[in-house]
Amino acid sequence: MPLLLFDLDNTLLPRDATFRAWAEVFLAENDLPAEDLDWLVLLDGSGYVPRSTVLGAAKRRYGFDRSVESMLEHYRLFINSHIRCPDSHVTALRQARSAGWTIGIVSNGGTLAQSEKIRFTGLAPLVDGWVISEEARCLKPDPLIFEIAARRCGFRPAGDWAAQTWMVGDYGPADIAGAEATGLRSAWLHHGRPWAERTYRPTISVPSLPDAVRLILAASELPLPGRGFASTATGRLRPTLGRLAVPASRLAPAGAKAASGTPGALPNVAGLPAPAPARWAGPATAAG
Numbered sequence: 001m002p003l004l005l006f007d008l009d010n011t012l013l014p015r016d017a018t019f020r021a022w023a024e025v026f027l028a029e030n031d032l033p034a035e036d037l038d039w040l041v042l043l044d045g046s047g048y049v050p051r052s053t054v055l056g057a058a059k060r061r062y063g064f065d066r067s068v069e070s071m072l073e074h075y076r077l078f079i080n081s082h083i084r085c086p087d088s089h090v091t092a093l094r095q096a097r098s099a100g101w102t103i104g105i106v107s108n109g110g111t112l113a114q115s116e117k118i119r120f121t122g123l124a125p126l127v128d129g130w131v132i133s134e135e136a137r138c139l140k141p142d143p144l145i146f147e148i149a150a151r152r153c154g155f156r157p158a159g160d161w162a163a164q165t166w167m168v169g170d171y172g173p174a175d176i177a178g179a180e181a182t183g184l185r186s187a188w189l190h191h192g193r194p195w196a197e198r199t200y201r202p203t204i205s206v207p208s209l210p211d212a213v214r215l216i217l218a219a220s221e222l223p224l225p226g227r228g229f230a231s232t233a234t235g236r237l238r239p240t241l242g243r244l245a246v247p248a249s250r251l252a253p254a255g256a257k258a259a260s261g262t263p264g265a266l267p268n269v270a271g272l273p274a275p276a277p278a279r280w281a282g283p284a285t286a287a288g
Contacts, residue, residue, distance in 0.1 A: 001102050002220060003155055004213075005146065006127075007169030008107035009047055011189055011209060013083055013117060019044050021082040022075070032062060051075060076113065085121040092213040093126045099217050104153040105130035106146060106167070108139050108174055129153040141178030166203075168212045176202045187212035 009015035023040040027033065039061075043054045055071040058064070064071070096103055105127055107114045111134040118124050129152030133139045136148050146167070147157040155161050162183035169175025170189040179186035180200045188195070188202035189209060195201060206212045 001100055001164075003104065003150060003153060003161070003165040004096055004101045004216065005104045005106050005149055005165060005167045005184075006209075007140075007167075007171065007175045008105055008114060008117065009109070010170045010191070011168060011175075012089055012105065012123060013085055013121060015083075016041075016044075016046055018079065018083040019047065022079050025078075025082075026058075030062065036061075080113070080116050080120050083117055083121060085123055088208075088210045090122070090126065092210045093123075096213050096217060097126070099220065101217075101220070102153045102155070103127045104149045106140060106149045106175075106178075107131070108133040111135040127153075140174035141181050143178065143182040146178060146182045146184065166216050168209065168216075172197050172200075172202075176200065187216065 006012050020037070020041055023037055023044075024034075026040070027036055040054070040058065043049060043057055051072055052068055055075060056068045059066075059068055059071060093103060103126065105118065105123070107130065109132060111132045114132045114134075118127075118130060129149065131145055131149045131152055133145060136145055138144045138148075140146075146165075150157045150161055150165065155165075165184045166187060167175055167179035167182075167184045168187045168189070169179075170191060172188065172195070176186045176188050176197075177200055179202075185203040188205045189212065190205050190207060192207070195205060204212070204215060206215065
């Protein structure tokens with residue numbers, strides 16, 4: 001049974017939209033200018049800026065007399081009340097499960113906050129397991145965290161487990177680099193952004209999670225599941241070991257310049273080129 005791993009924030013869950021909803025309420029509750037919403041969103045940095053930095057800047061800007069610690073407590077208490085898993089994502093997960101895929105979540109972040117998101121949004125019964133960096137004591141892109149996810153989903157990270165696994169995520173340096181380092185195939189949710197990394201690239205680039213699942217399931221319907229896929233001269237996919245190597249030109253919409261690196265429409269599965277050799281060097285031992 002193949003394994004499909006997902007990032008959590010801005011992949012399974014619309015994390016940026018959730019922060020924006022919280023920020024709107026924060027401004028309204030404190031009688032602050034509504035036009036400051038974009039300022040708060042800018043500081044948020046899609047969650048990669050420490051919360052103490054964001055809230056500390058807000059404290060100074062608005063002259064709050066309460067501590068940053070109390071603001072953090074308020075933030076943690078209310079942020080998850082704004083988060084929802086889109087119906088289209090739930091449908092995609094159910095389709096993958098019906099097609100015989102094992103499903104897991106690999107998330108960087110705090111154990112309590114991320115676990116609450118998984119349970120509060122109803123994701124827990126839709127997946128076979130999950131791992132969160134704080135409790136695992138390692139972060140994406142460390143291959144160890146992907147191996148832990150595999151174990152928790154019932155896989156033994158040995159043999160050709162990596163050849164049977166896809167990673168879907170929105171953040172290149174964690175999700176896609178981690179998949180590359182572990183020997184997994186990857187689907188990058190570009191959310192309208194160009195791919196900027198030079199030393200590695202996703203197997204496929206797609207605009208949304210349902211698109212990623214649809215393309216992965218389409219490939220899995222071909223013979224010999226658990227292997228990579230490459231096109232033959234007849235246009236049909238043949239099984240291989242390793243990952244798909246999709247050139248930048250295949251990730252761009254029709255008519256776009258390949259040099260721009262702008263991802264767009266889903267690539268034509270039947271026309272995918274032969275993959276590069278797999279680069280799996282055995283289990284990692286580092287944790288951090």
